[in-house]
Amino acid sequence: MTPPVLGIESSCDEMAAAVVDGRRVLASIVHGQGDVHAPYGGVVPELASRDHARRISQVVEAALGEAGVAPAALGGVAVTAGPGLVGSLLVGLCFGKAFAARFGLPLVGVHHVAGHLASAELADPELAPPYVGLVVSGGHTALYRITADAPPALLGETRDDAVGEAFDKVAKLLGLPYPGGPALARAAEPGDEQAVDLPRPMLAGPGLEFSYSGLKTAVALEVERRRDAGGALDERARADLAASFQAAATDALVAKARRALAREGLGRLAVVGGVAANQRLRERVAAAARADGFRAVFPPLALCTDNAAMIAAAGARRLARGERDDATLGAFARAPVPA
Numbered sequence: 001m002t003p004p005v006l007g008i009e010s011s012c013d014e015m016a017a018a019v020v021d022g023r024r025v026l027a028s029i030v031h032g033q034g035d036v037h038a039p040y041g042g043v044v045p046e047l048a049s050r051d052h053a054r055r056i057s058q059v060v061e062a063a064l065g066e067a068g069v070a071p072a073a074l075g076g077v078a079v080t081a082g083p084g085l086v087g088s089l090l091v092g093l094c095f096g097k098a099f100a101a102r103f104g105l106p107l108v109g110v111h112h113v114a115g116h117l118a119s120a121e122l123a124d125p126e127l128a129p130p131y132v133g134l135v136v137s138g139g140h141t142a143l144y145r146i147t148a149d150a151p152p153a154l155l156g157e158t159r160d161d162a163v164g165e166a167f168d169k170v171a172k173l174l175g176l177p178y179p180g181g182p183a184l185a186r187a188a189e190p191g192d193e194q195a196v197d198l199p200r201p202m203l204a205g206p207g208l209e210f211s212y213s214g215l216k217t218a219v220a221l222e223v224e225r226r227r228d229a230g231g232a233l234d235e236r237a238r239a240d241l242a243a244s245f246q247a248a249a250t251d252a253l254v255a256k257a258r259r260a261l262a263r264e265g266l267g268r269l270a271v272v273g274g275v276a277a278n279q280r281l282r283e284r285v286a287a288a289a290r291a292d293g294f295r296a297v298f299p300p301l302a303l304c305t306d307n308a309a310m311i312a313a314a315g316a317r318r319l320a321r322g323e324r325d326d327a328t329l330g331a332f333a334r335a336p337v338p339a
């Protein structure tokens with residue numbers, strides 16, 4: 001049996017560390033920075049990296065402590081190398097390299113999206129390739145064909161904004177607090193999702209691409225139209241706009257996922273990333289799975305949003321293949337997803 005792996009994730013505004021043993025999560029600690037960025041309505045990169053630098057030692061120590069695993073008993077260290085905010089990534093990378101060197105452990109860099117994809121198999125021991133992976137986060141909206149021994153094959157992705165980014169931007173338009181996705185989902189609860197007729201872009205053509213900038217602009221126009229004489233938006237209008245946006249944004253995901261499964265001739269779908277925490281998306285995918293006869297896997301909420309357990313899981317695969325990185329491993333802002 002391979003020893004447990006320490007995962008470190010600091011690509012954006014979460015400082016996370018986890019210890020994973022095979023498919024068992026022994027500890028997963030996530031320190032969010034909501035309070036740091038909330039006054040600015042979005043992530044301020046310099047503040048993110050400073051907070052990571054302040055927290056990283058204690059978060060890693062807490063993960064090892066909770067797992068009851070001594071550093072010397074680890075099989076390796078997996079750290080997110082990108083994509084993400086470069087300053088934030090460097091905090092995790094520098095710490096990971098130093099930690100690996102200090103305890104004589106192998107080090108591997110992990111692509112953040114490969115981490116999200118690994119969260120599905122971590123959550124469901126029965127899930128095995130081939131399957132379709134739908135990554136829906138603040139930075140990515142893409143469909144992949146997942147096979148056992150090749151890198152994830154991109155089937156289609158967004159041409160512009162990511163779906164999580166659209167949730168965050170629309171939340172801001174509606175005057176909801178940061179982080180926007182969960183706030184928007186809450187605001188949508190009492191709303192009527194048919195109240196506002198919004199476009200579902202890219203649905204007409206046969207492709208597997210997404211687009212969210214047009215939908216965001218359409219919401220912006222509807223917000224302006226519904227403001228009262230004093231410029232305010234009443235509760236009813238806010239709830240209806242939130243619900244109608246959420247419906248349009250998630251319907252597009254469900255439609256393209258169905259299309260990808262049919263086109264690839266596959267019967268399993270894994271939905272991963274922060275937006276996979278969205279309840280309406282979960283319900284609609286589950287309904288489509290019943291109607292079409294495919295199996296849908298959603299990680300538990302804690303493994304949907306950024307975490308280090310998924311990084312440890314993806315890193316463990318690289319380690320098992322004998323892959324290693326050294327102290328020259330650098331951070332990257334963009335790159336295709338490797339195996």
Ligand code: KG4
Pocket residue numbers: 012136137138139140163164165167168179180181182185273274275277278279304305306
């Ligand atoms: O995967 P993640 O934690 O970080 C990235 O890799 O981007 O995803 C964060 C995104 C944010 O845009 C956030 O607003 C969105 O996921 N999100 C949600 C929900 N929870 C988080 N969007 C819709 N509904 C949710 N419940």
Ligand code: ZN
Pocket residue numbers: 112116137138273274305306
């Ligand atoms: Zn993420």
